[in-house]
Amino acid sequence: xxxxxxxxxxxxxxxxxxxxxxxxxxxxxxxxxxxxxxxxxxxxxxxxxxxxxxxxxxxxxxxxxxxxxxxxxxxxxxxxxxxxxxxxxxxxxxxxxxxxxxxxxxxxxxxxxxxxxxxxxxxxxxxxxxxxxxxxxxxxxxxxxxxxxxxxxxxxxxxxxxxxxxxxxxxxxxxxxxxxxxxxxxxxxxxxxxxxxxxxxxxxxxxxxxxxxxxxxxxxx
Amino acid sequence: xxxxxxxxxxxxxxxxxxxxxxxxxxxxxxxxxxxxxxxxxxxxxxxxxxxxxxxxxxxxxxxxxxxxxxxxxxxxxxxxxxxxxxxxxxxxxxxxxxxxxxxxxxxxxxxxxxxxxxxxxxxxxxxxxxxxxxxxxxxxxxxxxxxxxxxxxxxxxxxxxxxxxxxxxxxxxxxxxxxxxxxxxxxxxxxxxxxxxxxxxxxxxxxxxxxxxxxxxxxxxxxxxxxxxxxxxxxxxxxxxxxxxxxxxxxxxxxxxxxxxxxxxxxxxxxxxxxxxxxxxxxxxxxxxxxxxxxxxxxxxxxxxxxxxxxxxxxxxxxxxxxxxxxxxxxxxxxxxxxxxxxxxxxxxxxx
Numbered sequence: 279x280x281x282x283x284x285x286x287x288x289x290x291x292x293x294x295x296x297x298x299x300x301x302x303x304x305x306x307x308x309x310x311x312x313x314x315x316x317x318x319x320x321x322x323x324x325x326x327x328x329x330x331x332x333x334x335x336x337x338x339x340x341x342x343x344x345x346x347x348x349x350x351x352x353x354x355x356x357x358x359x360x361x362x363x364x365x366x367x368x369x370x371x372x373x374x375x376x377x378x379x380x381x382x383x384x385x386x387x388x389x390x391x392x393x394x395x396x397x398x399x400x401x402x403x404x405x406x407x408x409x410x411x412x413x414x415x416x417x418x419x420x421x422x423x424x425x426x427x428x429x430x431x432x433x434x435x436x437x438x439x440x441x442x443x444x445x446x447x448x449x450x451x452x453x454x455x456x457x458x459x460x461x462x463x464x465x466x467x468x469x470x471x472x473x474x475x476x477x478x479x480x481x482x483x484x485x486x487x488x489x490x491x492x493x494x495x496x497x498x499x
Numbered sequence: 500x501x502x503x504x505x506x507x508x509x510x511x512x513x514x515x516x517x518x519x520x521x522x523x524x525x526x527x528x529x530x531x532x533x534x535x536x537x538x539x540x541x542x543x544x545x546x547x548x549x550x551x552x553x554x555x556x557x558x559x560x561x562x563x564x565x566x567x568x569x570x571x572x573x574x575x576x577x578x579x580x581x582x583x584x585x586x587x588x589x590x591x592x593x594x595x596x597x598x599x600x601x602x603x604x605x606x607x608x609x610x611x612x613x614x615x616x617x618x619x620x621x622x623x624x625x626x627x628x629x630x631x632x633x634x635x636x637x638x639x640x641x642x643x644x645x646x647x648x649x650x651x652x653x654x655x656x657x658x659x660x661x662x663x664x665x666x667x668x669x670x671x672x673x674x675x676x677x678x679x680x681x682x683x684x685x686x687x688x689x690x691x692x693x694x695x696x697x698x699x700x701x702x703x704x705x706x707x708x709x710x711x712x713x714x715x716x717x718x719x720x721x722x723x724x725x726x727x728x729x730x731x732x733x734x735x736x737x738x739x740x741x742x743x744x745x746x747x748x749x750x751x752x753x754x755x756x757x758x759x760x761x762x763x764x765x766x767x768x769x770x771x772x773x774x775x776x777x778x779x780x781x782x783x784x785x786x787x788x789x790x791x792x793x794x795x796x797x798x799x800x801x802x803x804x805x806x807x808x809x810x811x812x813x814x815x816x817x818x819x820x821x822x823x824x825x826x827x828x829x830x831x832x833x834x835x836x837x838x839x840x841x842x843x844x845x846x847x848x849x850x851x
Binding site for chain 2: 397399400402403404405406407408409410413417420421
């Protein structure tokens with residue numbers, strides 16, 4: 279009950295953490311989409327040598343354990359690492375980068391599948407109605423939009439709910455890198471069950487809502 | 500020199516290692532050209548190449564005198580519209596499906612919809628504008644697909660089996676639309692429905708196993724097919740193998756084993772196939788004293804109803820199509836001996 283009261287009271291720290299969580303994961307989604315959607319489109323549309331291999335690679339990478347990816351990134355981003363100069367370790371940009379890499383395979387793999395699932399005759403149809411090659415690709419993307427939104431939602435969900443990257447690359451610094459998952463993990467360890475519960479309720483609500491959306495989209499796709 | 504609509508020169512198409520079309524050379528210039536052949540004969544592949552949706556593996560295709568290349572293929576696609584066998588639709592309303600091509604040509608949304616609406620109305624689809632295209636019945640879908648193509652006022656219309664799976668009413672609607680359209684621009688149609696082909700086509704290309712077997716007027720295709728395969732395909736059921744033994748004044752006598760057949764032909768010797776269309780065979784109880792040069796006696800081995808007519812098969816392999824009234828008037832039954840007569844001009848001969 280206290281947890282609900284805390285949510286309803288609009289506790290500043292709680293709001294701060296929630297907003298940061300969204301910010302971090304949206305940045306990750308944006309980065310991953312900029313790279314992942316064109317790659318997914320390419321894999322979905324074109325038949326080139328090694329295409330199957332690349333697709334398999336990306337779908338395998340979906341299962342990447344967050345802590346393992348976090349460790350690798352940690353080594354890259356740490357002061358003595360090859361990307362140490364970027365000073366991304368213990369920043370929300372660092373976490374975003376990690377999450378972007380984590381969800382990139384989801385976006386590539388899901389969007390490629392969504393495009394592949396389209397009747398290939400639609401492309402011929404677009405062309406014979408006078409569409410240019412660019413128009414044809416845009417039409418196929420539009421036709422696959424449900425599947426692509428599904429890919430984005432699933433990717434966001436994964437980023438939003440993950441703990442390993444946020445913990446290792448962000449270190450749960452108060453007012454700086456604290457996000458929902460890291461706070462829950464740390465505060466419950468420290469005995470602040472009320473805050474943890476409140477944050478969990480928010481986390482679960484967001485994830486469930488998005489999952490419900492995914493289910494509905496799947497049914498329509 | 501006259502410029503042909505299409506000129507194909509030694510066109511070959513492979514999908515991987517599977518050949519779809521082999522060494523095709525033909526020119527298309529008629530108003531309505533029909534492509535016929537079994538499924539898998541290469542009709543769809545040929546249409547797709549004419550539509551600029553596939554490119555030949557080798558050989559050249561000229562459209563209005565210009566060779567089609569990857570650079571100008573877009574112009575071809577703007578001129579030519581193809582209708583697929585099973586209509587596919589964008590996940591859009593009927594009106595937006597119909598407006599799609601116009602929109603790609605830079606026509607604004609309202610005008611595209613308005614022109615689409617007029618086309619839909621003329622095809623009896625008024626009030627269908629807002630409905631999702633994929634939810635329509637087969638005949639309606641085919642008409643929407645046709646509206647979507649016709650609204651573009653294509654310079655050539657390509658149709659792949661436009662009437663397959665349609666009921667007679669919808670088939671008639673589509674056939675009439677094709678006829679009307681062919682007054683404005685050439686139509687090339689792939690089909691297996693011969694009655695429509697006969698009614699529509701100025702010229703017919705017969706494709707078999709990816710090869711062009713015959714390219715002729717409908718009359719020639721149906722009455723003088725080149726070779727046994729084409730004859731079988733176009734429904735000639737009487738095919739006899741024999742040898743020309745003599746020729747007198749343009750009538751060849753062909754020995755087909757037990758009997759001889761007289762055929763109007765200049766061939767004077769060699770092994771041949773003789774084709775006779777079953778509807779050109781007259782059955783009679785007594786030997787006819789008529790102008791028909793062929794009178795063959797036989798015993799009925801089968802009587803089978805095929806649609807409105809009966810097929811009578813004799814023990815010598817000859818088939819005749821006759822009406823129910825004739826079957827009754829002649830009191831035909833299995834085992835009865837009768838005479839089959841046909842004119843020397845009703846039979847056609849091809850050298851083996």
